[in-house]
Amino acid sequence: MPTVLEVSHLLKHYGDFTAVNDLSFSVHSGEIFGLLGPNGAGKTTTIRILMDIFKSDGGEVSVLGQQPAAVRERVGYLPEERGLYRDLRVTEALVYLAQLKGVDETIARRNAGAWLERVELQDWGRHKVKDLSRGMQQKVQFVASLVHNPKLLILDEPFQGLDPVTVELIKKLIRELQAVGTTIVLSAHQMNLVEELCDRIVLIHRGRVVLYGLLADIKREFAPHAVRVKSGGDLAGIPGVVGMKATGEATLLELDGTTPQALLAELVRRGVDVESFEVASVPLNDIFVQVVQGGTSS
């Protein structure tokens, strides 16, 4: 799969503080890539370097095969600290921002109209931004990042402060963008949404990569060797089960020297009434906390 974004040994200092320390990762074409990390991990600094707002102190960055400055017009960016021109009309603001991305005014106006319709704000184009509710403004900010039809879209905390309905709308739009070939870098603190949307992730902590790869592989790596069984029968004394813990209506069985398949066969052989049986996995949120608090690196 072709690489859209390549970060290699990136370095950035603020005085004595190292914000980004030997950071390397790549983003493939057409994927939704999670750029994760706790507050102050260096995510926003990295993104600002990718957008050529900041200069790095070392390392290499390639965006769409070129230097970041050369591809500004093909990249969309929704910053974490965001706002709009409050005294401008919605369409006027969108057209201006699209023009700054090199889009002709007529096309920009058409794009703005189409996108406002997609976010259900088609009747608000002639209103001033300050007349919109906060939720509406956030939708317009989202539209502002992609009104020029970018090949690569970088979203820094796009779900921050959104109500559940708008979150669903933005998720839907992100998937639609991916479906038409747009590559998306998503930085978010809502791990459940990252799990839903991202194919691969990089987790950075104190400017360094601590987790990087396919989300499924990472979850598998962190998964406990255990199964979650919901049963009214007796689960004690089964060979290979070294620990039992009640988790709500189900029981978590820790395994040693056996496999989930062998355990399930044993339960059937013993005639235990099994309502549900699943291989235990760990939520990304738990992995995040574990890695950040434990300082694990890979």
Added chain:
Amino acid sequence: MNKVWIIAWHEYRVNIRRPGFIIMTLLIPLLGLIALLVGVFFGGQAGEAMTNIFAGGNRPVAVVDESGRFTPLLPAYTGSFHLYASQAEGTAAVQSGTARRLIVIPADYLETGRIQVVTNEGSFSALDIEDSNSLRGFFVDHLARDLPDAALRARLADPFRAQVVNLAGEEQSAGGAMASVLGFVVPYMLSILLIVTIFVSSGYLLRSVSEEKTSRVIEIVLSSVTAQQLLAGKVIGLGALGLTQVLVWIGSALGLSGGIVGLLGVAVPLFARPEVFVLAVVYYLLGFIVYAVMMGAVGALGADFHESQQLAGVFSLLASVPLMLAGVFFTSPNSTLIRVISWFPLTAPTAMMLRLPMSEVPVIDIVGSIATILVTIPLIVWLGAKVFRLGLLMYGKRPKVMEIFRLLREA
């Protein structure tokens, strides 16, 4: 369209619609219009009063000639002066309004030079008698009526017309005192106007940058254009806005003051010394770039507009130093102090704009000051863009001076 021009046009279009700009732009012509209306309304009464005080209308001056030197009146004065046989008759003429005032010339006038003025218009009106050219002419013509040379009589009445020659250079003016005064007043006022434009436009820039920062739209913009492009676009767009405002003011002033008369009043002195006008425009453009870029950078440093304004005050003060020294510019435009601030790049534009109309500025000072400004501009643009880029992304806090230097090193 180039992105700089897109930004410039956007800034111009957005800001020209602002109520603050519209009010400020229309306020000056409105005040002028009010003054004009007040003038028209009270003009009749005031005009009559002024005519009575200074001109006395068309009424003649009563004269009682006890010296015999003024009798009979020369034909040239029979319309504006009227002889009376006694002081009582003359006084009665003044009281009845037939005569404007009475001049009693006593018998010993030739020895003492004393005359008596009888008036009912208050003491103020008597003051102009001393300087009244017509009265002086009346006296000289009658006293020297035996002199055959009319030119000599005219010189006795008006002994000299001064033509000032400056030892440092060429003559100041060949058109008399008024032309001399206009020759530096008009360019001087124009310089003040241009300086005001610089400050007004820089103020708009400060506000624009500050608003983009506080509204958090700046990072989206900086992902599309460089800080230099953004700063350049703002400088051009808001510079044009300031110029528009001044043009409206000048246009309305010309319209209210009788158009072509006002235009000639400004144009004639300017074309008398066109090099002053050309250089003033050059310094205006250079000055605008210097101050606008500084204001842009300062606007980016403040957490909000008010904080940015406080920071900008320091630079405004620096640029205003020449204005504070206006007295020195009038008395010693080529003094060492003035020459020093003419060479210092942050004060040079305003200093030279004030200095040029005042005297013949040495060529070395003109070349030197333009050179230092030209050398400084790239430095200011480079530093300004750095501060601008860093300051814009520092939300909610103002960096300390040492922090600014550190950021400049790291940017």
